[in-house]
Amino acid sequence: MGYKKIIIKNGLVFNGENFIRKDIYIADGKISKIENKINLKAHVVYNAKGFIVAPGLIDIHTHIYGISDDCFGTPAPSSFFPFGVTTAVDAGSVKGNKFLLENMKLGAYTFPSVQIKNDCVEFYKIEKMLHTFGDRVVGIKTYIDSSNGDVLSSQPLKKVIAFAGGKGLKVMVHCSNSSIKMEEIIDLLRPGDILTHPYHGGDNNALLNDFSALKKAKEKGVIIDTGMAGHIHTNFEIMKKCISAGLYPNTISSDLTNLSVFQRGGNYGLTLCMGVMRAMGMPETEIFKAVTTNAAAAIGKESNLGYIKIGSRADLAVLDYGFHPFNFNIDPGNKIKGNYSYNCKLTLCDGQIVYKEKNLDHRIKILI
Ligand SMILES: [Zn+2]
The missing domain is CATH 3.20.20.140 (Metal-dependent hydrolases)
Known part of the structure; x- marks a missing residue:
């Protein structure tokens, strides 16, 4: 199966070190460009506005x-x-x-x-x-x-x-x-x-x-x-x-x-x-x-693993984050309440979309 060209736009990118606001262009299964605005032709454009885009x-x-x-x-x-x-x-x-x-x-x-x-x-x-x-x-x-x-x-x-x-x-x-x-x-x-x-x-x-x-x-x-x-x-x-x-x-x-x-x-x-x-x-x-x-x-096996860098394999996780309360009970005396959580919306592995949450179709444009 051939690789598709994919653009992830408007996300807050965690590149492995810092959070930066960038678009990401993926070609041949690799991160090909990381720039402020990318308006190239692609098979798929995903609008990650309001989400974190992390390395897989x-x-x-x-x-x-x-x-x-x-x-x-x-x-x-x-x-x-x-x-x-x-x-x-x-x-x-x-x-x-x-x-x-x-x-x-x-x-x-x-x-x-x-x-x-x-x-x-x-x-x-x-x-x-x-x-x-x-x-x-x-x-x-x-x-x-x-x-x-x-x-x-x-x-x-x-x-x-x-x-x-x-x-x-x-x-x-x-x-x-x-x-x-x-x-x-x-x-x-x-x-x-x-x-x-x-x-x-x-x-x-x-x-x-x-x-x-x-x-x-x-x-x-x-x-x-x-x-x-x-x-x-x-x-x-x-x-x-x-x-x-x-x-x-x-x-x-x-x-x-x-x-x-x-x-x-x-x-x-x-x-x-x-x-x-x-x-x-x-x-x-x-x-x-x-x-x-x-x-x-x-x-300790792969040098670019865990980073979003030019040339690294396009493994990415797009996560919603913010105010989503949860309760986590191991047993009645051992529990925690959180107000802030992370929910996965889209996963790319080796340049392919391998998970997409339902009801996100308004964020994805399939162009070609
Ligand atoms: Zn274990």
Whole structure:
């Protein structure tokens, strides 16, 4: 299928660094012009007046059907495009289905997982998966969770880090209900490794010693990833205290699973997570970096990913923003109310329109 020439007009463009008011011209699947006014011929002209035009959003902690365990995996790309997500990382891959991963329309990467059992960890099961997925692998996911394997000490994590280091891979640590102190985990992780679920409400959470773990992570360059999950792993009170102390996450991710995707009328996804962070007081520029450039850097695979630049692949998310109240209840004692939210109106992946909200026909002109 040939690429169409598309113009996105009048939007507030987040280019990966700042918000600027520009028109964008897309040709051959790439960003071809970014100018104040573009009046060239095109197949499609979209009027984004009143909307933010962002790089395609990047969700570094998801669970994709056919790659993660079946009880968690959500169908891609239909769980991602309606939220503006054009790149997703499966964080907990147990199935080496390379054909599926490579043939998803969205950009897809993986974190094959190793489980710690009785303080022991074995790697033979993931060796094959690492080989099969090749350069689609970002790193190895492991779980320091007393409700998910008997992790008694930091010894198994040391082994995981040494194994990953030997292969040039990152490590993502799930730390909800951690049996060891968050600070101890941060001490072991290397710059560029990722701590997910940092705002959990279980044992050894982020409040210990005046947020010492998260402060150390920031100093060291360990990536703090929300892994919001939508039904577990996030305590809004703890999150609020951390955000008030300026301890923003580097990356905002949904941890979208089969258990959360269809909750709240099917509206749980990355854009809702961004609204939650806004309600927490995280600045808007930081929110957008956390789902674009910071997330691309966390993956560390493609140099232009997460930016709107001349020559970059035309992955774009057009988002309505402003006063749209929402309630987000994990359980009766763990809930948040927001007044400001983001709703995806149009998604482009690799220069093609892959999602368009209904009732927007007055904004689109099909010219040729
Ligand atoms: Zn997860």
